[in-house]
Amino acid sequence: MKDMPTADYISPGNTLCAGCGGILAVRIFHKVLGPNVAWVNAAGCMTVTMSYPLSPMKSNWLYTAFASAPAGAQGVRDALDVLIAKGKIPATEDMKVVVVTGDGAAYDIGLQSTAGAIDRRLDFYYLCYDNEAYGNTGFQVSSSTPYGSSTKTTPATAAYPIGNVSRKKDLFEVWRSMKAPYVATLANSHGVDFMRKVEKGAEIRGPKLYIALAACPTGWGFDPRESVELEKLAVAAGVWPLKESVDGVIRHTVVPRALTPVREYLKTQDRFSHLFEPEENSVAIAAIQESINGYWREAGAREGFQVKVPEQAAVKAPSS
Amino acid sequence: MHDRMPTEGGHTVEGGARLVKGKLLTGNVAAAAGAMLARVDYVPAYPITPQTEIIETIADWVREGKMDSRFVQVESEHSMLTAAGAASLAGARVFTATSSQGMLYTIEMLYNVSGWRAPMLLVNVSRGVAAPIVLEPDHNDVLAARDSGFLQLHSETCQEVTDLVLLAYRVAEDKRVMLPAIVNLDGFYLSFTREPVILPEQKKVDIFLPPYEPVTPMRASKPVSRGSSVFEGFLYSYFRYNQHGAALKAKEVFQAAAREFEGLFGRSYGPVEGFMLEDADYVIVMSNSFTALGRQAVKRMRERGVKAGLLKLIMLRPFPTEEIAALLRGRKVVAVFDQNLAPGSGGILYPEIAGTLYHVRGRPNAILPVVGALGGKQTTAKELEAVFEEMMAIDREGKIPSPMFLMRGEELSRVKKMVSIAEGKS
Numbered sequence: 001m002k003d004m005p006t007a008d009y010i011s012p013g014n015t016l017c018a019g020c021g022g023i024l025a026v027r028i029f030h031k032v033l034g035p036n037v038a039w040v041n042a043a044g045c046m047t048v049t050m051s052y053p054l055s056p057m058k059s060n061w062l063y064t065a066f067a068s069a070p071a072g073a074q075g076v077r078d079a080l081d082v083l084i085a086k087g088k089i090p091a092t093e094d095m096k097v098v099v100v101t102g103d104g105a106a107y108d109i110g111l112q113s114t115a116g117a118i119d120r121r122l123d124f125y126y127l128c129y130d131n132e133a134y135g136n137t138g139f140q141v142s143s144s145t146p147y148g149s150s151t152k153t154t155p156a157t158a159a160y161p162i163g164n165v166s167r168k169k170d171l172f173e174v175w176r177s178m179k180a181p182y183v184a185t186l187a188n189s190h191g192v193d194f195m196r197k198v199e200k201g202a203e204i205r206g207p208k209l210y211i212a213l214a215a216c217p218t219g220w221g222f223d224p225r226e227s228v229e230l231e232k233l234a235v236a237a238g239v240w241p242l243k244e245s246v247d248g249v250i251r252h253t254v255v256p257r258a259l260t261p262v263r264e265y266l267k268t269q270d271r272f273s274h275l276f277e278p279e280e281n282s283v284a285i286a287a288i289q290e291s292i293n294g295y296w297r298e299a300g301a302r303e304g305f306q307v308k309v310p311e312q313a314a315v316k317a318p319s320s
Numbered sequence: 321m322h323d324r325m326p327t328e329g330g331h332t333v334e335g336g337a338r339l340v341k342g343k344l345l346t347g348n349v350a351a352a353a354g355a356m357l358a359r360v361d362y363v364p365a366y367p368i369t370p371q372t373e374i375i376e377t378i379a380d381w382v383r384e385g386k387m388d389s390r391f392v393q394v395e396s397e398h399s400m401l402t403a404a405g406a407a408s409l410a411g412a413r414v415f416t417a418t419s420s421q422g423m424l425y426t427i428e429m430l431y432n433v434s435g436w437r438a439p440m441l442l443v444n445v446s447r448g449v450a451a452p453i454v455l456e457p458d459h460n461d462v463l464a465a466r467d468s469g470f471l472q473l474h475s476e477t478c479q480e481v482t483d484l485v486l487l488a489y490r491v492a493e494d495k496r497v498m499l500p501a502i503v504n505l506d507g508f509y510l511s512f513t514r515e516p517v518i519l520p521e522q523k524k525v526d527i528f529l530p531p532y533e534p535v536t537p538m539r540a541s542k543p544v545s546r547g548s549s550v551f552e553g554f555l556y557s558y559f560r561y562n563q564h565g566a567a568l569k570a571k572e573v574f575q576a577a578a579r580e581f582e583g584l585f586g587r588s589y590g591p592v593e594g595f596m597l598e599d600a601d602y603v604i605v606m607s608n609s610f611t612a613l614g615r616q617a618v619k620r621m622r623e624r625g626v627k628a629g630l631l632k633l634i635m636l637r638p639f640p641t642e643e644i645a646a647l648l649r650g651r652k653v654v655a656v657f658d659q660n661l662a663p664g665s666g667g668i669l670y671p672e673i674a675g676t677l678y679h680v681r682g683r684p685n686a687i688l689p690v691v692g693a694l695g696g697k698q699t700t701a702k703e704l705e706a707v708f709e710e711m712m713a714i715d716r717e718g719k720i721p722s723p724m725f726l727m728r729g730e731e732l733s734r735v736k737k738m739v740s741i742a743e744g745k746s
Contacts, residue, residue: 036540040406041547050548052555060538062409063547064402065428071399074392075364075406075414076538082361082390083411088531093540113402116395 004191005031014049014056019224021214021231022046022129024188026100029127029210032198035059038076038095042069042110044102045136046129060095067109069099070117073124096202098125103144104134106211107169118178118207125201126209131216132168139219139271143169146239147291148284149271156274162284163274167291175209176245184244184253186212189232193242193253200244213240221270230268237265238292238307241299252299258308259296262289286312342479342518347510348373350478350517351417351443351503354485356387357525358441361412361532363391364403369455370507371419371445378415389415397422398429404440405433405500409546411537413489414440419507420447423461427468433500434469434563436546439492439532440500441485442470446608447507448695456696457506459608459660463636463668469563471501471570472637476611478515481505483587484634486520486529490577493532497570499563508696509609524584528577567638574635591640593632594647596622600629601652602711603684604704605644605673607633610659610693617704628708633669641676648673649680653711653721655688657704666723667691686714692726699726 009030016023022045030037037059041047043066049056050063064072077097083089099117101110106128114126133151134140140153141164150156150163175183182204184197194212201208215231217224234240235254239262242254263285266272275281293309300306345353351374355363363382365375381387394400397418404414418426423444433440444465446457462472471492473484481503488501505511520528536544550556571591582588596618597603606614614630621628631647633640648654654677658667665671670689677683690707693699703726714721727735740746 038410038538047549050545052548052550055545055548057545058543060540060543061545061548062406062538063549064406065398065432068399068402068429071364071394071402072406074394074399075362075403075408076410078362078364078390078392078403079407079410079412079414086361086388088361089411089539095538095540112395113399116399119395120392 004028004195007031007035009035009037009058011056015051016045016049017218017224019215019217019227020045021188021212021216021227022102022131023049024227025129025186025212025214026127028188028191028194029098029198029212030059032195033096033098033125033202036095038062038097040064040069040072040076040097040099042066042099042101042105043136044105046100046102048136066105068113069101069105069110070113070122070124070126073097073099074117074120074122077122077124096125097123098127100127100129102135103128103130103132104142106130107143107171111174114175115178118175118180121206123205124207126207128171128209128211129214130211131214131219133216133219135216135219144171148266148275148288150274151271161274161281163271171211172243172245176248176250179248180209181206181247182208182245184210185240185242186210187231187235187240187242188212188215189228189235190242190254197244197253219271221273222268226268233260233265233268236260237262238296239265241295250303252303252305255305256307259292259310261310262292342516344514345478345517346373346512346514347478347481347505348445348512349377350481351485351505352377352381353517353519354482355415356381357482357520357522358413358415358486358489358529359531360389360415362404362407362414363389364400364407364414364416365391365393366395366397366400366418366422367393368397368419368422370447370511371417371422371443373511374417374443374445397425401426401429401433401442404442405429405436405438408433408438408440408500409436409534409538411532411534413532415443416440417443417445419445420449420461424449424464427464430465430468430470432547435559437498437563437566438500439489439498441488441492442500442502443485444502444504445507445511446504454695456508457608457659458694458696459504462502462504463660465502466637466668469499469567470637471499471567472504473501473635474504474607474633475510476609476632478510478513478517479587481510482517482519483581483585483589486525487574487577487581487589490529491570491574494573495535497566497573498535499566499570504608506609520585528581528584571635571638571640589634590643591635592643592647593634595630595632597629597631597647599627601627602655602708602715603629603631603648603651604655604657604707605631605633605669606657607636608659610657610699613699613701614657614704616701617708620701620705621708626708626712639672639676644673644676645680648677648684650682651684652715653686653688654684655690655707655711657690657692657707659693661691661694686721688714688721689723690726691723697727697731700728703728
């Protein structure tokens with residue numbers, strides 16, 4: 001961690017919640033990129049940090065719209081290129097163009113414009129801070145929300161005991177399938193891995209896409225001071241695999257020797273509390289564990305590593 | 321493709337019975353030529369009928385090295401407007417084009433781009449909006465952008481298309497304005513119709529339209545935040561009023577620019593244009609290509625000894641209230657020809673004209689709402705003569721005008737026949 005750049009481009013005081021994993025990811029990302037950045041934003045938590053006449057950023061910022069931040073990046077990138085090529089501005093005015101959005105924009109409403117930017121091989125970064133729901137509007141389900149999470153629009157009730165029953169969309173694979181030259185996942189708890197991946201992106205021309213786990217104290221329901229610890233637990237439980245894809249070739253950059261049972265992770269957050277109270281939903285928890293185990297077995301077989309997965313307790317059918 | 325390449329200046333070609341100056345260009349190529357003459361830096365694009373020829377022409381010229389711009393085809397009109405506005409904020413002169421559904425798909429971004437005060441140009445080639453799907457023009461598409469903060473200039477001829485593109489940049493980029501603009505032309509009637517166009521000389525265009533100088537562009541050396549949130553109503557109101565003030569200012573900026581344009585190129589433009597208005601008692605208000613039919617109807621009415629006249633709207637935003645009031649004052653009856661429909665209300669421009677005239681001394685006795693030519697419906701000068709006859713009847717009988725929805729008897733019988741086929745009755 002001593003390699004972490006000391007320069008900061010985001011002021012310490014801002015309007016986000018205490019313990020926000022999103023702004024922490026943006027801060028680390030910015031440290032590695034350096035000062036010459038044009039952020040292009042879609043509607044989300046980061047949008048409210050820019051409240052006229054204040055800005056916590058020491059770099060350029062453009063809010064576009066919910067669905068089209070990557071198209072905004074296209075406009076800024078193309079304008080800088082053409083103005084430099086025509087000699088209208090000096091090359092020293094060049095910037096790294098970075099889209100920053102939450103998962104609502106990245107997984108749902110903005111996926112079309114992201115696909116367009118990837119198709120066009122746009123030279124840009126995409127940083128998605130993924131808090132697995134529409135956090136800024138108060139925690140509604142997104143296609144990033146994992147199975148079993150309660151949200152404001154998929155509340156767990158007696159009739160709907162699981163909460164959200166759809167599976168988290170695999171955005172890493174979606175982006176990879178579109179032939180993005182670089183795709184990576186990040187966690188704030190793994191700073192060296194995080195920085196190394198941003199540095200690696202800097203060497204690649206074209207779309208460089210990052211999904212950063214963004215622990216969300218208000219949405220997930222945990223003590224803000226636990227934010228980074230919770231991300232560490234997500235990695236240890238294998239819920240949040242740290243990996244990268246270079247020209248389509250996947251490599252896991254952090255491979256846990258033995259996974260912490262997912263139950264330990266789920267227990268820490270209010271969004272999963274219905275899986276434990278009034279009685280433990282062992283079927284649902286076992287299903288979640290099995291999908292994690294399956295993921296690591298498959299990844300291990302492909303990349304030649306072995307991860308010890310938690311043994312499944314015999315599951316008894318839930319009492320009716 | 322080469323025959324579409326415009327040459328500088330005009331040359332003489334055979335055009336009908338008399339010799340006309342200029343090169344025969346479609347409205348679409350006239351728009352592309354305007355972009356080339358304006359030396360635009362950047363053209364993000366997305367295809368849609370009947371606009372597509374504009375972006376194809378520009379793509380061609382860029383790839384052949386005839387136009388020093390960056391062209392990129394994106395994946396939707398929404399993204400196209402986002403890229404266009406963002407590039408404008410980064411300091412590029414930006415051109416793009418759309419039609420119909422594409423215009424509707426941009427709406428969210430139109431409001432954003434004008435709020436960013438990014439003076440890009442969007443050419444709209446009018447086409448009716450679905451459902452049902454139609455290809456030919458009416459103005460519901462461009463009028464959906466009416467309140468977006470984009471300036472709007474509407475053209476009757478292919479010559480006007482080229483000229484208004486140049487004028488639009490000049491006004492939009494003026495430091496007192498700094499708002500984006502739309503130049504409108506009708507699909508098919510202008511987009512695919514060749515008319516003689518005198519292309520302004522590049523040297524003179526460069527005098528008229530110097531390079532774009534952005535205000536606070538995004539730069540590494542001087543970072544800015546654009547599109548910041550404003551959470552208090554009073555601040556929001558301030559910025560919105562500011563936008564309104566700039567839009568209003570655009571009228572006199574346009575008028576001054578138009579005088580300079582006339583000095584350089586010899587063609588004069590105003591926010592509105594009159595035809596046989598001097599002593600006219602009955603005046604029809606129109607815009608875009610169907611105005612040509614209106615002129616024909618006016619001439620025929622004049623032949624019949626009726627004091628008919630026409631007022632053409634070129635500028636729709638800002639709305640040129642003073643000019644409209646001055647030219648419609650003292651008329652007996654005015655008809656507003658709306659080539660659009662607001663179901664449940666009527667024509668869109670009618671209330672704007674009526675509101676403009678309310679406080680005018682010597683205002684017309686009656687204002688007749690007319691809706692016609694929806695989806696490019698073939699309209700005859702006879703139909704417009706019927707409008708003048710209705711104006712005269714209103715005047716004679718002192719009755720309150722009731723709205724006219726134009727359709728000929730012969731068309732109605734065809735409708736009935738098709739409906740009966742659809743219902744399986746024949």
